[in-house]
Amino acid sequence: GQNIDQPTEMTATEGAIVQINCTYQTSGFNGLFWYQQHAGEAPTFLSYNVLDGLEEKGRFSSFLSRSKGYSYLLLKELQMKDSASYLCAVKDSNYQLIWGAGTKLIIKP
Amino acid sequence: IAGITQAPTSQILAAGRRMTLRCTQDMRHNAMYWYRQDLGLGLRLIHYSNTAGTTGKGEVPDGYSVSRANTDDFPLTLASAVPSQTSVYFCASSDSDNSPLHFGNGTRLTVT
Numbered sequence: 001g002q003n004i005d006q007p008t009e010m011t012a013t014e015g016a017i018v019q020i021n022c023t024y025q026t027s028g029f030n031g032l033f034w035y036q037q038h039a040g041e042a043p044t045f046l047s048y049n050v051l052d053g054l055e056e057k058g059r060f061s062s063f064l065s066r067s068k069g070y071s072y073l074l075l076k077e078l079q080m081k082d083s084a085s086y087l088c089a090v091k092d093s094n095y096q097l098i099w100g101a102g103t104k105l106i107i108k109p
Numbered sequence: 110i111a112g113i114t115q116a117p118t119s120q121i122l123a124a125g126r127r128m129t130l131r132c133t134q135d136m137r138h139n140a141m142y143w144y145r146q147d148l149g150l151g152l153r154l155i156h157y158s159n160t161a162g163t164t165g166k167g168e169v170p171d172g173y174s175v176s177r178a179n180t181d182d183f184p185l186t187l188a189s190a191v192p193s194q195t196s197v198y199f200c201a202s203s204d205s206d207n208s209p210l211h212f213g214n215g216t217r218l219t220v221t
Contacts, residue, residue: 004151031207042199043152045209087152095206099151 002026004100006088011106012078020073020086020103028093034062034073035087037102043087046073075105083107112136115200115213122190122220130185130216132200140203141183142210143167143175145196152199158183190220 003025012018024032031050035043049055049064049071061074073086085102092098116131134141143155154167158177172194174186183202187194197217201210 033209035209042212042214043210044212048207048209050207089152091206096154097152097210099153101149101151 002092002098004088004090004098006086006100006103008101009104009106011108012075014078014080014107014109016078017074017076018078018105020075020088020105022071022073022088022100024069024071024088024090024098024100026069026090026092026098029066030091030093030095032062032064032071033089033091033097034071035089037085037087039084046086078107080107080109113200113202113211113213115198115216117216118214119217120219122187122218124190124192124220126190128187128190128218130187130198130200130218132183132185132213133181134183134200134202134211135181136202136204136211137180138202138204138211139180140205141177142201142203143173143183143185144199144201145169145194146199146215147196155185155198190218192220194218195220 006022034046037043047062054063059076064071085104087102088100089097113134139160142157144152153169156175158164161180199215200213
């Protein structure tokens with residue numbers, strides 16, 4: 001079966017750096033997405049990786065290794081507003097999105 | 110402001126009742142999707158539509174139906190609601206296979 005694994009919850013300190021990992025086992029691969037979802041709100045798009053390597057976008061970066069079935073989202077200079085759930089999703093060979101259950105990130109002052 | 114509008118925002122529904130969740134987008138995206146989100150689970154696809162006039166079943170289609178009469182609207186109908194359909198429902202759209210999804214604000218449905 002297809003599976004996306006990410007930690008259920010992580011805690012970090014304001015101003016620090018946190019890395020949220022995502023491992024996947026899917027039938028084929030056509031890209032990996034990261035979304036941010038604040039409590040009670042809709043998911044919003046953060047990043048997209050289809051080739052191996054690091055994509056940087058301001059304080060957020062996302063890394064992909066297709067051979068290892070692995071990605072991470074790196075958040076730098078953490079702010080209280082970064083407290084949210086972070087969802088990893090992979091497009092399989094049929095371009096269907098497979099979603100992880102999300103990682104709840106708690107930022108402490 | 111361009112985007113996706115869902116209605117209602119929340120609803121309490123008696124078991125056995127029929128309910129239609131509305132979804133409208135003004136971005137002229139071809140593909141539209143309905144997901145449900147439950148605590149501890151990833152988003153699960155209910156139904157999707159790649160273009161107006163076509164629909165397909167997702168991972169958890171039972172008890173739900175959709176229609177796509179035009180590009181903008183993609184309503185989701187629960188023919189006879191059951192308590193297990195208590196969830197938050199998100200409508201989403203995208204304009205190509207590798208484009209990110211744009212989500213509506215969700216409908217929180219409680220079936221009693």
